[in-house]
Amino acid sequence: MSLEEIGWLASGADLRSALDRRRAELERDRRLVEERLRALDISLAADTDVVVRPVGVEQVAVMQVGAAPDEAFYELESYVRDVARRAHRPPGAIPDQREIFVPVAGPFPETERIRYRRLPAVRIASVIHRGSYRGVAESRHALLSWVAAANLTITGPMRTLYLQFGAEPELRLPAGYVVERSDDFVTELQLPIA
Numbered sequence: 656m657s658l659e660e661i662g663w664l665a666s667g668a669d670l671r672s673a674l675d676r677r678r679a680e681l682e683r684d685r686r687l688v689e690e691r692l693r694a695l696d697i698s699l700a701a702d703t704d705v706v707v708r709p710v711g712v713e714q715v716a717v718m719q720v721g722a723a724p725d726e727a728f729y730e731l732e733s734y735v736r737d738v739a740r741r742a743h744r745p746p747g748a749i750p751d752q753r754e755i756f757v758p759v760a761g762p763f764p765e766t767e768r769i770r771y772r773r774l775p776a777v778r779i780a781s782v783i784h785r786g787s788y789r790g791v792a793e794s795r796h797a798l799l800s801w802v803a804a805a806n807l808t809i810t811g812p813m814r815t816l817y818l819q820f821g822a823e824p825e826l827r828l829p830a831g832y833v834v835e836r837s838d839d840f841v842t843e844l845q846l847p848i849a
Contacts, residue, residue, distance in 0.1 A: 705782050705801045710845065713774040714742070715756035716763065724748075724755060731757050731769060732826045738763045743829045745843075746820075751812040777811060777847040783818075784844065787837040791815075791844070798844050811847035818843055 718731045728746065735741045735757045744758035762771045780802050784794035795813070802809060819834045819841040834840065 705780050705798060707778065707780050707848070710777055710779050712776045713744070713756075714759050714761060715747075715772055715774055716740070716759050717754050717756045717770050717772045718768055720748070720753050720755050727755055728757075729823065729826070731755060732822070732828065734766065734769055735759055735763070736827060741829075745816045745818050745832060747814055747816040749812050749814055774814070775811075777845075778849070779814075779845040780805075780807065780848050781843055781845045784842045785840070787840060788842070791842055794842075795844055798846055802846055802848060808849040809846060810849050814845040814847075816843040816845065817841075 716731060716735050718727055720727045732741075732746070740759040740761065740763040742758040742760045746755065746757045748755045756772070756774070759771070765771055780798060782794050782798045782801075784791050798813075817832070817840075819832060819839055821835070821837065821840070822828055822833045824833075
């Protein structure tokens with residue numbers, strides 16, 4: 656309360672009315688802050704490192720994956736490099752659909768195995784996993800548990816983005832993505848939600 660209100664209370668004013676007025680002011684301030692956060696469409700989970708945010712449309716080269724995903728990534732990255740369409744964004748996967756993707760700058764000549772696609776804009780809940788891929792399953796479980804606890808609706812398959820990963824130098828990937836050690840890998844799991 657302001658000094659003026661405290662002085663007003665000292666002169667015998669109704670304490671209950673003053674407290675109710677102050678409560679209404681604080682509630683109004685809280686609503687304004689919540690509206691600003693909703694306008695940003697970003698929220699941070701209290702107990703975990705889950706972030707909710709929008710993701711725009713992504714132009715990608717897509718390829719189905721068989722038993723050797725590393726070889727498939729090499730093939731996909733090589734092709735996109737050779738047609739000079741690689742965009743400066745991280746590659747990824749949609750594990751439930753057994754697809755991998757590489758970001759591209761617009762359409763390109765497709766092959767029998769490599770297709771052009773636009774991943775739709777979505778609102779996601781995401782978590783960052785640091786370290787080797789062995790622990791990704793735990794991060795996936797934590798994200799799914801958080802989304803369930805938050806009572807959010809899953810609206811599409813999970814996407815995996817490889818923010819830092821290992822790759823061959825001849826692929827000439829954008830600087831900053833390729834690291835030497837698996838302990839330095841950084842992977843983002845993105846779950847589309849409503």
